[in-house]
Amino acid sequence: MSTDLTLDLDAEAIALDESDPLRSLRDAFVGSETPLVYFDGNSLGRPPRATADRLSSFVTDQWGGRLIRGWDEAWMDLPFVIGDRIGALALGAAAGQTVIGDSTTVLLYKLLRAALDAQTAADPARVEIVVGRDDFPTDRYLVEGIAAERGARVVWVDVDPTRGVDADLLRAAVGPRTAVVLLSHVSYRSGFLADGATLTAVAHDAGALVLWDLCHSAGSVPVTLDAWGADLAVGCTYKYLNGGPGSPAFAYVAARHQATLVQPVQGWMGAADVFAMGPEYHPAEGMRRFLSGTPPVLGMIAMQDTLDLIARTGIGAIREKSLQLTGFALRVADGILDPLGVRVASPRAEAERGGHILLSHPAMRAVTARLWREDVIPDYRDPAGLRIGLSPLSTSFAETLAGMRAVAEAVRAEA
Incomplete structure (x- = not known):
């Protein structure tokens, strides 16, 4: 040199x-x-350095001080409060469409299964799931598993591994049998940034729903889900949102779909009346219906300091x-x-x-x-x-x- x-x-x-x-x-x-x-x-x-104080304070003041009262005072709403904040700051999503829940894998499963079932119920010919062959392994494995589970078919999009799925490739892959398209906004390998608005429009022109994987863009690349006309999205919080190892993922469901999608993991936290403990499951309205189990409160604490920095910057x-x-x-x-x-x-x-x-x-x-x-x-x-x-x-x-x-x-x- x-x-x-x-x-x-x-x-x-x-x-x-x-x-x-x-x-x-x-x-x-x-x-x-x-x-x-x-x-x-x-x-x-x-x-963030501030997170050490936040976690310590939570253990001593909220968990230690308020104990079970914390659920009524704040924790039950935390998935929605923080979800809406992520939506506003990083996803271009209006309130009431984003929630913090399970891992990325579990949320992808829920939304992909729900979207496939809704599409097939509306049109039995729509039995295909489109996904890139170079997408993150979890995405591909889930697509294969759900297709086998529901009698659907996988349509693979072959891509240049230095790039990702673009409009021409997607147009060639979708059609009247397409139910759902699963797309990565940023390729986990190459870093290719997909055109969210254009690809969403291509999928919609074919009558398909789109589920966006935002794991490698949320907090780093501007995302405008509402402006794209996006249907669904999932992303993790431990990368650019600094939520910590294994911090829970977020799910976005456009308001127009929330009343019709039936998520497959029916748990008590997604019920219309959480504490009724009734004999039958009745889903809640809005984003609560996409929850299953008890919210991971500790896992949601750390990301708030990075959200503060994003709000400031x-x-x-x-x-x-x-x-x-x-x-x-x-x-x-x-x-x-x-x-x-x-x-x-x-x-x-x-x-x-x-x-x-x-x-x-x-x-x-x-x-x-x-x-x-x-x-x-x-x-x-x-x-x-x-x-x-x-x-x-x-x-x-x-x-x-x-x-x-x-x-x-x-x-x-x-x-």
Whole structure:
């Protein structure tokens, strides 16, 4: 690497950090003061420092102080209060359409099954579920399982693994037999950003419902579900929303569908009268009907501090920082990784780029293991991909440059 290139990259990182309007927010996160480089915020976000006080206070004051009274005083409504806040700040969703509930997998199952059943009941010919062949494993496994369970058929969309499902691919896959389309807004592997409005319209033109997987976009990329005309969506809260390991997912159901969809996991918390304990199940109105068991109150506490930061900053500014981070990482990759045979396996156009990029090289599995030992934390994705996840609220440009240089050194060592 030339001295000029080294100086240019250092100068660019310094200039970008100095001009970054979000730079002070980095100090709000645990570990930001250490030399550790964290490239995996798109899998598990750093905890905000304020969360430690929030959790401690909850244990001593609310759980310890209020005990069972906490349910009547606040906890029963928490899935809807926080759900609406996520909807307003990160999803472009009006109130009354978003709820915090189970894991991503369980919520995807509920909404996908409900949508398929509703479509097939309205038109018995609609027995197909469309999904991308390169979507996250849970999405694909659920589609296969539900199709087998309900006598439906899977229509696979074959995609370029450096991209994702686009309008042309979706038009070729949907038709009069399509019941539901399951789409990822941001590809978990390549970081490809789908056109939510256009793909929703393509599916609707074919008479299908759309279920969006927002796991890799919520909190990083602006989402406007209501404006898209979206039907359903699910996303996790432990990535860019910093809810902590295993924090519960959110579900969005457009208001026009809530009275007609029948979710398949009927539990007491989704009943019309939760405490009637009646002999038969009668679903509640609105989003409560999509709950099943007791709300995971402890799991919902931590994400509130990141929601505070999003409210303070605005998702537009977060997206701008995200694009700057990934753009800088791409320039660094071109300068110091391309000569080593490392290929960028992600879209370069800003309009098609989510919050992470994928670097491909045959040695990347060993490279990832080496980097972890050196306190540089990306993640590995088959085949031969190292994923660079850059969280706009907690990642600096200097950290990004240091990490990319560590990747280069590790590739030299392992190749």
